[in-house]
Amino acid sequence: MLMGVIWTLMIAVSILYGCSNGAADAVAQAALDGAEAAFGLCFSIGGAICLWCAVMELMKEAGLAARLAAALRPLLKRLFPKSAEYESIMEPLSANVSANLLGLGNAATPMGIRAAQGMARLGEPGVASDELCRLVVLNTASIQLLPTTIAAIRGAEGAAAPFDILPAVWISSAVSVAVGLLAARLMEGKRR
DSSP, X not given: OHHHHHHHHHHHHHHHHHHHXXXXXXXXXXXHHHHHHHHHHHHHHHHHHHHHHHHXXXXXXXXXXXXXXXXXXXXXXXXXXXXXXXXXXXXXXXHHHXXXXXXXXXXXXXXXXXXXXXXXXXXXXXXXXXXXXXXXXXXXXXXXXXXXXXXXXXXXXXXXXXXXXXXXXXXXXXXXXXXXXXXXXXXXXXXX
């Protein structure tokens, strides 16, 4: 809500300033150009998201998603030992991490919410458990092997090689997950 107010104020001040300086035509043209560019970008990203969601569905039907999730289970069981006892939590958790690895954050969100709801039921009402905090960190930082959304944006903006950022994405996402999980572990110790 506060951000909505801030953005509205910024836009209103910008329009008023432009009009008071006699640049109302330029302000109107910039608004139309920006809207057109935003539509084009949303349209290209939407297409890429549909493509990668379809790829994820094909992987699911072919059993590859289940294999990837199974390969992640040992690591997830170490990160989430209490939740590992419950298949109703581990299944969406594994699928969530798999989708995030493939850069499909939008497809990962519903599964992450299901896993978080299951973890919340295990803990004290109204209090986020350590495992739930780790899940939030893991989802926020998420290691991405294929940053599909970023590649779609780069492709829509005319990048010749949208995936040439892979090494930087791998390093930065791995470091962010490691630092986030370390910080979560340190905070666990401080709270106790």
